[in-house]
Amino acid sequence: MDTRQKLEILADAAKYDASCASSGSKQTRRGSQIGSTEGMGICHSYTPDGRCVSLLKILLTNYCIFDCTFCVNRVSSDTPRARFSVDEVVQLTLQFYKRNYIEGLFLSSGIIQNADYTMQQLTMVAKKLRSEHQYGGYIHLKTIPGCSDELIHEAGRWADRLSVNIELPTQNDLKQLAPEKDSTQIVTAMDTVKTRIDETKADKKQGFKAPSYAPAGQSTQLIVGATETPDATILQTVTSLYQDQRLRRVYYSAYSPIPHADARLPGMAPPLVREHRLYQADWLLRFYGFSADELFSPQQQNLPLDIDPKLAWTLANRDRFPVDINRADREMLLRIPGIGSRSVGRILQIRKHRSLSVADLKKLRVAWKRAAPFVITTDANPSLKLLDSLQLKQKTSTERQLSLFDAIDSARSGEV
Amino acid sequence: MQSRHVESFEDWRNQARQLIAAEISPREVCFRENSSQAELFGATNTPQEKLPAARPFRVDRKFMQLADRVVCHRDVDRYDLLYRILWRLTHGEPKLMQVTVDDDIYRASMMEKAVRRDAHKMKAFVRFCQVETESDREKYVAWHEPDHKVLRLIAPFFARRFRGMDWTILTPDESVSWDGKQFAWGPGVPMSQRPRADSLEELWKTYYASIFNPARLKTKAMKAEMPVRYWKTLPEAELIDDLIRKANTRTESMISHREGVAFTAERYLPEDLTVESFQAGLAQCDACSLCEHATQVIAGEGPVPSRLVLVGEQPGDQEDLVGRPFIGPAGQILNQALQDAGIRRDEVYLTNAVKHFKFEERGKQRLHKRPNVSEVTACHPWLQAEFLLTVPRVVVCLGSTAAQAVLGRGFKIQTSRGQFFSGPHDCEAIATYHPSAALRVRDVKRKEEIIRHLTEDLRRAAEKAKA
Numbered sequence: 001m002d003t004r005q006k007l008e009i010l011a012d013a014a015k016y017d018a019s020c021a022s023s024g025s026k027q028t029r030r031g032s033q034i035g036s037t038e039g040m041g042i043c044h045s046y047t048p049d050g051r052c053v054s055l056l057k058i059l060l061t062n063y064c065i066f067d068c069t070f071c072v073n074r075v076s077s078d079t080p081r082a083r084f085s086v087d088e089v090v091q092l093t094l095q096f097y098k099r100n101y102i103e104g105l106f107l108s109s110g111i112i113q114n115a116d117y118t119m120q121q122l123t124m125v126a127k128k129l130r131s132e133h134q135y136g137g138y139i140h141l142k143t144i145p146g147c148s149d150e151l152i153h154e155a156g157r158w159a160d161r162l163s164v165n166i167e168l169p170t171q172n173d174l175k176q177l178a179p180e181k182d183s184t185q186i187v188t189a190m191d192t193v194k195t196r197i198d199e200t201k202a203d204k205k206q207g208f209k210a211p212s213y214a215p216a217g218q219s220t221q222l223i224v225g226a227t228e229t230p231d232a233t234i235l236q237t238v239t240s241l242y243q244d245q246r247l248r249r250v251y252y253s254a255y256s257p258i259p260h261a262d263a264r265l266p267g268m269a270p271p272l273v274r275e276h277r278l279y280q281a282d283w284l285l286r287f288y289g290f291s292a293d294e295l296f297s298p299q300q301q302n303l304p305l306d307i308d309p310k311l312a313w314t315l316a317n318r319d320r321f322p323v324d325i326n327r328a329d330r331e332m333l334l335r336i337p338g339i340g341s342r343s344v345g346r347i348l349q350i351r352k353h354r355s356l357s358v359a360d361l362k363k364l365r366v367a368w369k370r371a372a373p374f375v376i377t378t379d380a381n382p383s384l385k386l387l388d389s390l391q392l393k394q395k396t397s398t399e400r401q402l403s404l405f406d407a408i409d410s411a412r413s414g415e416v
Numbered sequence: 417m418q419s420r421h422v423e424s425f426e427d428w429r430n431q432a433r434q435l436i437a438a439e440i441s442p443r444e445v446c447f448r449e450n451s452s453q454a455e456l457f458g459a460t461n462t463p464q465e466k467l468p469a470a471r472p473f474r475v476d477r478k479f480m481q482l483a484d485r486v487v488c489h490r491d492v493d494r495y496d497l498l499y500r501i502l503w504r505l506t507h508g509e510p511k512l513m514q515v516t517v518d519d520d521i522y523r524a525s526m527m528e529k530a531v532r533r534d535a536h537k538m539k540a541f542v543r544f545c546q547v548e549t550e551s552d553r554e555k556y557v558a559w560h561e562p563d564h565k566v567l568r569l570i571a572p573f574f575a576r577r578f579r580g581m582d583w584t585i586l587t588p589d590e591s592v593s594w595d596g597k598q599f600a601w602g603p604g605v606p607m608s609q610r611p612r613a614d615s616l617e618e619l620w621k622t623y624y625a626s627i628f629n630p631a632r633l634k635t636k637a638m639k640a641e642m643p644v645r646y647w648k649t650l651p652e653a654e655l656i657d658d659l660i661r662k663a664n665t666r667t668e669s670m671i672s673h674r675e676g677v678a679f680t681a682e683r684y685l686p687e688d689l690t691v692e693s694f695q696a697g698l699a700q701c702d703a704c705s706l707c708e709h710a711t712q713v714i715a716g717e718g719p720v721p722s723r724l725v726l727v728g729e730q731p732g733d734q735e736d737l738v739g740r741p742f743i744g745p746a747g748q749i750l751n752q753a754l755q756d757a758g759i760r761r762d763e764v765y766l767t768n769a770v771k772h773f774k775f776e777e778r779g780k781q782r783l784h785k786r787p788n789v790s791e792v793t794a795c796h797p798w799l800q801a802e803f804l805l806t807v808p809r810v811v812v813c814l815g816s817t818a819a820q821a822v823l824g825r826g827f828k829i830q831t832s833r834g835q836f837f838s839g840p841h842d843c844e845a846i847a848t849y850h851p852s853a854a855l856r857v858r859d860v861k862r863k864e865e866i867i868r869h870l871t872e873d874l875r876r877a878a879e880k881a882k883a
């Protein structure tokens with residue numbers, strides 16, 4: 001099989017992975033000849049699914065000894081199989097990178113032989129790129145749960161980011177669909193990475209020249225919609241991942257129809273809107289001071305699909321509005337629908353010099369139609385009377401009927 | 417009103433400094449850039465009013481950062497706008513930069529935003545082609561058409577990123593080359609002179625087409641981020657129409673494709689299936705790793721064809737040593753149940769879902785270990801072949817591994833035991849307890865109950881098979 005055929009198979013197998021960002025590594029490694037990292041990632045292309053191509057996202061191999069129901073690479077799938085050699089991946093990465101096609105490499109793999117062997121192979125690719133080719137571009141390695149700590153330590157030396165995929169939100173879901181995976185193993189791997197990152201940071205603080213360790217942190221991916229588990233449970237899991245494991249990002253991947261899907265799985269993808277709502281909620285958790293509990297009620301364990309989670313929260317907490325743009329504190333400004341965290345920063349800054357009117361807010365590009373019924377400005381705001389209206393929801397929700405293929409790509413920005 | 421010619425940002429900066437010193441208000445001056453090539457590279461003798469030397473003054477650093485980018489914008493008024501802001505900053509509005517809703521600041525920041533975006537897109541969409549060179553460093557050339565004049569902003573980025581190779585970026589306005597140490601600036605180059613295609617483009621297109629998930633089409637989002645005007649230099653862009661057109665068909669086939677298997681015993685299956693060829697093929701099977709430790713492979717035994725077929729899980733310790741199915745302790749229980757159900761053992765075909773013994777060594781003992789899904793899947797073709805050979809009317813699945821191998825992985829024995837389902841090749845299938853279940857329970861009552869159910873299910877299966 002030639003490289004082209006392998007690439008076809010092993011890129012195809014990687015397309016279900018949502019994580020594609022290449023941001024987070026602020027400094028380029030010293031002595032790099034090819035490749036740099038400068039904090040912000042660059043999307044070098046976009047595919048018709050609206051997703052960006054920033055990394056060479058491939059599997060080392062799609063052979064896998066596991067049999068996770070949702071995965072196209074599971075042992076019982078008859079998908080065509082291929083395996084790259086370490087050198088093939090190294091060369092592909094360098095050649096694509098030099099032509100400025102990509103921002104780096106995101107390497108994952110099916111589990112072959114055992115966790116340690118697989119992890120060794122992945123690490124070898126990164127090590128060769130760094131030490132033999134002075135490659136300074138981005139590298140994200142998928143950590144194989146169950147591999148030894150030494151290998152995770154080694155991998156973090158060469159990679160910018162490590163990820164361990166949690167795949168499903170609860171131990172029970174795993175038992176159902178990925179019986180060979182073990183959530184404690186996954187969490188242990190995350191802990192190992194976290195501890196190492198912390199140690200490196202501490203060393204650097206004390207002035208030691210610690211070799212960099214996964215400077216872009218760690219992330220994970222969750223599959224949504226393959227089981228019945230509600231959004232509330234998903235976001236509880238996610239909250240603890242952000243707090244306890246200090247993950248940089250959690251990616252949500254709406255369950256995609258995959259070839260030869262198990263009969264127990266739904267034949268169609270659940271609406272991508274749900275994935276989109278989870279990204280929005282995730283954003284609220286990380287940047288807007290919301291807690292997962294606030295977004296749900298005992299009766300409502302899933303995020304509403306027709307309006308964004310911030311607006312939903314606002315509608316349920318009307319008594320806390322309207323908010324005076326010129327007086328309210330940051331926390332409350334962040335809770336106004338249609339106003340993003342960057343706008344809040346600007347409002348606070350401008351407020352020091354003069355007070356803001358409706359026209360000013362429009363210049364700041366807030367989503368005025370959504371924000372209008374909830375804010376007091378220096379001038380008259382006729383939309384305020386809507387706040388007590390029963391049609392508030394229709395009037396403020398600007399979204400068209402979202403269809404399956406119509407959600408905005410919110411893996412990059414879930415800002416609401 | 418005086419008109420001033422500007423060569424570059426530096427030039428504007430010097431002139432502006434002097435104009436401010438001379439207290440010339442924005443209303444009295446207008447800036448025009450030298451746009452023609454001749455003027456740019458020839459000497460400029462445009463008569464300009466001499467200005468007094470400027471005394472140094474400071475402005476908000478934010479202004480300089482803004483101006484540095486705004487000058488790259490193609491808007492002809494940009495220098496005037498910048499001067500107006502500078503004037504206001506030095507004439508009573510020192511905090512102006514922070515009032516981002518001010519009309520001038522707003523307009524300048526919109527320009528800055530356009531420039532920043534264009535610069536960012538340039539980082540993304542410059543595509544190098546490798547070209548021949550005599551030097552031992554690799555040499556790459558790209559042609560790119562930015563909206564604004566951002567090459568100067570961007571060149572340092574490419575130098576940091578591609579330090580170790582020689583490269584040239586051509587734009588219609590100007591060009592720049594890097595040799596590992598410094599930049600060399602040159603004139604603009606039209607699209608017609610852009611480099612030829614690179615040998616790696618085919619691989620890149622392969623990657624692009626494969627990483628696209630046809631189940632989620634969002635063309636608008638794509639075009640918003642990758643505006644069509646940039647497509648002319650992106651090799652993958654020519655694939656887009658075709659990918660969109662075929663997306664629906666590809667998705668449907670993704671969904672409708674039925675479940676299959678990866679590495680299975682299929683390759684050992686004889687084309688001409690007879691009992692002999694079946695056994696010969698089976699003897700060679702190493703589709704899964706169980707064959708490595710087991711003593712021998714155990715085929716089913718019994719009449720062929722056979723109206724009634726019993727499927728167990730896998731051979732046990734004694735079976736593995738002797739080479740026949742159901743002869744160990746569980747076999748004893750099965751024999752008894754068969755007898756109680758009025759079935760002669762030599763009338764039925766007995767086999768297992770997996771044909772090799774799986775065990776764990778504990779001292780001298782070899783403890784039975786349940787086969788996992790991949791082993792069951794790997795071995796499945798042999799079971800299929802046995803169904804083809806025996807043409808059963810009824811299949812009895814003993815235990816959940818067997819039931820899942822025959823009736824699907826979702827099958828739950830606790831809830832569906834004793835019911836008839838449609839089995840392989842239009843036969844009927846029923847699942848019941850594996851006789852070893854009776855060995856595992858301590859509770860005598862429970863043990864009796866299991867045996868009673870097993871016997872009863874066997875009896876009903878036999879009746880159905882006879883009918």
Ligand code: SF4
Nearest residue numbers: 701703704707772795
């Ligand atoms: S389980 Fe089947 S395929 Fe695997 S070794 Fe045994 S007989 Fe061969």
